[in-house]
Amino acid sequence: MIERWSLDQVLALAPDASSRKAAQGVAAAGKWSSRGTTGSVLYGECAGSGSKPYLACVDLTEPAYRCSCPSRKFPCKHALGLLLLWSADGVPAAEAAPQWVTEWLDGRAERAARSAARAESARDAAATTGTGTAAEAGTAAGGATGAGTGGAGAGKAESVRQARVGAGLAELERWLADQIRQGLASAAEHDWDGLAKRLIDAQAPGVAGLVSRLTQVRAEDDWPGRLLEEYALINLLAVAHRRRAELPGPLAETVRIRTGFPVTREEVLAGPAVRDHWHVLGRRDDEHDRLTARRVWLKGRATGRAALILSFAPPGQALDASLVTGTTVDADLAFYPGAAPLRALVAARHPADPLPGGSAPPAGVPAGEALEEVARVLADDPWTESWPLVLAGVVPGRTAVGGLPLHPRARDPWRLIAVSGGRPVTLAAEWTPQGLRPLTTYDDDGTAVLL
Numbered sequence: 001m002i003e004r005w006s007l008d009q010v011l012a013l014a015p016d017a018s019s020r021k022a023a024q025g026v027a028a029a030g031k032w033s034s035r036g037t038t039g040s041v042l043y044g045e046c047a048g049s050g051s052k053p054y055l056a057c058v059d060l061t062e063p064a065y066r067c068s069c070p071s072r073k074f075p076c077k078h079a080l081g082l083l084l085l086w087s088a089d090g091v092p093a094a095e096a097a098p099q100w101v102t103e104w105l106d107g108r109a110e111r112a113a114r115s116a117a118r119a120e121s122a123r124d125a126a127a128t129t130g131t132g133t134a135a136e137a138g139t140a141a142g143g144a145t146g147a148g149t150g151g152a153g154a155g156k157a158e159s160v161r162q163a164r165v166g167a168g169l170a171e172l173e174r175w176l177a178d179q180i181r182q183g184l185a186s187a188a189e190h191d192w193d194g195l196a197k198r199l200i201d202a203q204a205p206g207v208a209g210l211v212s213r214l215t216q217v218r219a220e221d222d223w224p225g226r227l228l229e230e231y232a233l234i235n236l237l238a239v240a241h242r243r244r245a246e247l248p249g250p251l252a253e254t255v256r257i258r259t260g261f262p263v264t265r266e267e268v269l270a271g272p273a274v275r276d277h278w279h280v281l282g283r284r285d286d287e288h289d290r291l292t293a294r295r296v297w298l299k300g301r302a303t304g305r306a307a308l309i310l311s312f313a314p315p316g317q318a319l320d321a322s323l324v325t326g327t328t329v330d331a332d333l334a335f336y337p338g339a340a341p342l343r344a345l346v347a348a349r350h351p352a353d354p355l356p357g358g359s360a361p362p363a364g365v366p367a368g369e370a371l372e373e374v375a376r377v378l379a380d381d382p383w384t385e386s387w388p389l390v391l392a393g394v395v396p397g398r399t400a401v402g403g404l405p406l407h408p409r410a411r412d413p414w415r416l417i418a419v420s421g422g423r424p425v426t427l428a429a430e431w432t433p434q435g436l437r438p439l440t441t442y443d444d445d446g447t448a449v450l451l
Contacts, residue, residue: 002040002060005324008450010083012283013063013321015073023080029090035082036094042086043101046078054078057101059108061351062322066104074318116348122270161203165259168202169238172211176235184224189215206260210234229433233383254338254381263336265345273332273347276300278307279362280323281388281428282439282450294319297388297430297439298333298344299362306388307333307344322346325440326448340381361442364392364426367402374431387431388439393424396438401427407435416441419449 014020026046029035033053035044043057048069056067056078065075075083085091097105175195179187192214199208211234217226240247240255247255257263281297291312298307311320323329323346330350335341365373370389377384394402396416406413419425419441430437438451 003327004089005083005087006326006447007084007087009324009326009448010080010087012325012450013075013083014080015075015318015321019073019075019077019080022077023084026077026081027084027088027090029085031081032085035085035091036097037086037091038094038097041097041101041105042082042091043097044078044082044085044091046081055100056082057097057104058083059105062349063324064108064322075321112348119269119347122266125270161261164202165204166242168199168204169207169241169259171202172199172207173235173238173242176231176238179231184227187214187218187227189218204260206258207234207237208260210237237383248339250337250339251380254340254383257336257338258383268334268336268345269347271334271337273334274300274303274305275330275332275350276303276305277328277330278333279390279428280325280327280329281362281390282325282430283323284430284437284439285319290314292319295386295430296320296323297428298323299388299390299428301328301362306342307335308342308386308388309346310343325450338381340377340384342384342387361426361446361448362390362428364390367391367394367404370431371404385432389429389431389436391427391429394427395422395424396420396427401429401436401438405435407432407437410435410437413438413451415449416451419443 011020011023014023032044032046035042037043040060041057042060043055045053045055048054054067054069056065056069056076058065058075058079065079067076067078069076069078071077082091096102172195192211196208196212199205199211210230214227214230217223217230220226237255237258240251241259244252244255278298278300281299283294283296286293286295291314294311294313296309296311298309299305300307309320309323313319332347332350333344334347336343336345370391373389374387377387391402391404394404396402396413398412398417399406401413401416416425416427416438426442427438428440430439440451441449443449
């Protein structure tokens, strides 16, 4: 039985403000000629503009949505309206779902089984060759046989790219040294734009992205200190790439990825997976380069591991809404390689069985222990820009929580302060070098309150 979601949790799934408003307009029992729930699935028939009602259903275990309406938004207002009714205990229980619902569920189960079989096959192939990824398995096979696999060609292309990246980063080191000698006041936006373009030409897009965002740093009030920090981290990355042969394997992989060498989804899914009951701590959407990036933070209940699920979408297209803040999902996560693995992919999800102790809020730690966790992460990966924390027994203020400063854009968190009422609370937050970004807190009943 899926625990009922709150109004906030449902509305957070809406792709935009107009969808939230429209969903509330259809979240009335009179709009639905039939509706029901089997515990893990919601379904209903909602009156539309035509003669036939729209058929809407929601698989709560994912969640996943289906509706016969022509809307391109995902989830549409009918699926959201059905969820709003359910959150208000307005959807009656049913013994079985209609045939159109079971056919949709069966189709989803078949696709999930095929996907799981492909992932298992890739992991078996990687294990057979004794390598960590499917791509590495292919390269190893090519090197062993030397016959028509393209392994030698791929290795040569990799070597050529490494040489171009090395030359680009050597220029970057010289440029940074000149900047420090001349003083930070001489920094100009056109200098950074030109340098970023040259790094793109050198096939180092990761470093180019770091350089291109320096314009935003320059616009901040405390820009001198922030700019010096960014210069130091960029220089450290360039030096680490130059000396990558001397680094431990996981750190060398971190440097490689942050420089801009990609790791494919198939490679990640071919690696080992970590199964746990993952608390969905919260999410944040950012727009960058005409793309919206969604960052969803997870915390393992048993392992205590942190995880970040990233998804991207161009304007007007829906982002992944399958991880609902405040819920717990039983899933296998495959982590991207690195010295402090954080980003992950959901390799598989399992049926939502009742948890021992119920769906209690995630266990938190005092602020001091949280800072020790961040220190360990930065020691492993000094380029870490954010990390999820769960703080226990902290009292929020206008500019700080438990003695930890808030991010300048997260100041005056009135909703958090209202939930607290001056008393200690459990808070899920995103740590950044500029301060904490509150994500979710929990009231006296353990209900997640989205911030």
